[in-house]
Amino acid sequence: MSTFKANARVYPLPPNPVAVICLDGCADEYLSTAIARGKMPRLASMARDGWRGMVRGALPSFTNVNNSSIVTGVPPRVHGICGNFFLNPETGEEVMMNGPEFRRCGTLLTAAADAGRKVAFITAKEKLRTVLGDGVVERGGIVFSSEKVDEAKKETHGIENAMEIIGKPRPEIYSGDASIYVLEAGAALAEQGVADFLYLSTTDFMQHKFGPEAPEILDFHAKIDAAIGRLLDAGCTVALTADHGMNAKNDAAGDPKVIFVESLLREKFGNALRVICPITDPYVVHHGALGSLVMVHLDDPALSSAVADFLFSQKGITEVLTREQAVDKLELAPDRIGDLVVLSGRDVVVGKSPEHHDLSVLKGGLRSHGGRYEEMVPLVISKPLTPDLKRVAEGDPRNFDVFFFACSV
């Protein structure tokens, strides 16, 4: 079997097409419930005939961080994407990492294209296309988002008339359709032999809105399952994982349980500090920029220990790590994180200040992610594991091993 190499990892290249799906925000409970209710018969067959288990994602358990890890096969310490935003230590400015120039290594998508595969990378959100899709079109591959599928052109996206090929018009980004479209588009490309190495990455609009039992999300998963079936029927090895889990973050009255870290700290330690919410992105309706991990930047590093102790003593805060500890334990890049990295509990989010977050966008309560309780995610593969892969799975497998699994079964 031929192989290809990316970021010091060697991947086999199987003769059949490979489709890796990152189902954004897919906590394992979504799959268990959808399978139990008979909504995902094709995924249930994958779990029966292949493998289903739990893998550990990268922290912060955010979308860009984990999608970056999945397409590079390495942790954030190597690829450098430790959130959507970071505080540039050289300029003191908050920077959105919305281009490939922030990534510090190549992707396995371009490496697979170099090895002769017909690569297609389809996302729901346009931001992921721009951050991770570089170099693929130049190598004959296809990269577009369902959000802007109508803008796809041969020279910039590797595909002309995408909507005709897929057979559906552009979906609304704030919808379940934006994600279903990604999988249907991948299925169409696989069916037509236009692509044989696919990365299909959805958006978690639905998961932010609905718990596993909601009729809306059961219907959503039924459609996801039908598209998975098309990929399987097209001969693909299918591997499904998630970037992060998802938990409700509300009190008994249904209001978000928020700790405003910057307000709290400024009251006690003064204004010479800043809090960055690295979940912040242009799609605020999902979560109001509230997640379960924030970065604290201190003008005076000597305050670090006192601030850390104070923060850790707050109810709902579960971990406070120094920059060095976060590099070591969370595998983060030292110049892309705060002096302190702060994580909150299963039902708690951390924010900046009340003024900074518009909670009115959160209809029906907050569901979010970013912390330790959204770190573990499912991995489902359509073929059984080889003995070698079983040994990997019996250790501490990661969601960013998904391409290795998919190419090796």
Add this chain to the structure above:
Amino acid sequence: MSTFKANARVYPLPPNPVAVICLDGCADEYLSTAIARGKMPRLASMARDGWRGMVRGALPSFTNVNNSSIVTGVPPRVHGICGNFFLNPETGEEVMMNGPEFRRCGTLLTAAADAGRKVAFITAKEKLRTVLGDGVVERGGIVFSSEKVDEAKKETHGIENAMEIIGKPRPEIYSGDASIYVLEAGAALAEQGVADFLYLSTTDFMQHKFGPEAPEILDFHAKIDAAIGRLLDAGCTVALTADHGMNAKNDAAGDPKVIFVESLLREKFGNALRVICPITDPYVVHHGALGSLVMVHLDDPALSSAVADFLFSQKGITEVLTREQAVDKLELAPDRIGDLVVLSGRDVVVGKSPEHHDLSVLKGGLRSHGGRYEEMVPLVISKPLTPDLKRVAEGDPRNFDVFFFACSV
């Protein structure tokens, strides 16, 4: 509906029999795999018609700690059982908490018996019977272990001729049968109307030995499922949870990944410290007394910060908490834990010293628990949640809410 009260919590008392199952060491993956392979049709029906989700256990994620929480409905800070062993601060001796005198509150089993229910508490391990079964027989209930079912007598266990009623001889404790027997015994008592409020607690011998896909454990779960079916057919509301999860803890060569904390610390800080492995129990074949949480006791508390920093810098150590932090964050009792509480990663265990652990008992690699990565466990209930319970489930539900769920659906 009538109610009963235990440890400041009010429980409804439904007219039908209630059976709560604690499937020892049942990481959620066991259920997903068994269901996918068609081995647990009755549990699959429960998930379809009732509810399946994830709940948070108590830390340390050990058996006695979580069984104590389940039968009291409160965290370890209240009931005081923070492990199998603790270092008595008054005597300096390591004490096994093998009797009810170590527990600091009553159980909901006796409260339910006082409210007129026919309580049966059946365990696999005799140790759990002695630690948690006090007061039940005096109130007309039944308490015995499958390990010593042949010793059950009316005056001491509330039942005579238990093996005849169950229709099977005593199983071997180091077997899957020891656990299956517990559920079959419960089913027999429910079928015969001898009990209508059951707590059935198994042993994790099989889970320590086998991963979710092993044919042996698939067969085990098929038998567990058949017994669950008998409980359902007897009219019981069935609620199944676990005391803790289970993870493989081996390196790529298949050898246990162990950090010997006492050896490591004595080399650096001298001999004036002790490490307690609170997973230690008389059933060492399961895990060689190696789990993912240990207690560090320091003769000189002034060393605390230096020792904590040193430990946290070790690869594989994921959390180090001071006593005060552990009381606050892990809900532990201050006089039952160490100066430091040390947790290790998904695939790593912590021990005392190489001499202290007999790794030769570990045939086929180590699977164990005790840390953060074995904290989240499944909860499956045979009836759908009420709107009130849905709100609880959308927060941070605990495995020791299981009786509340089972009595409230």
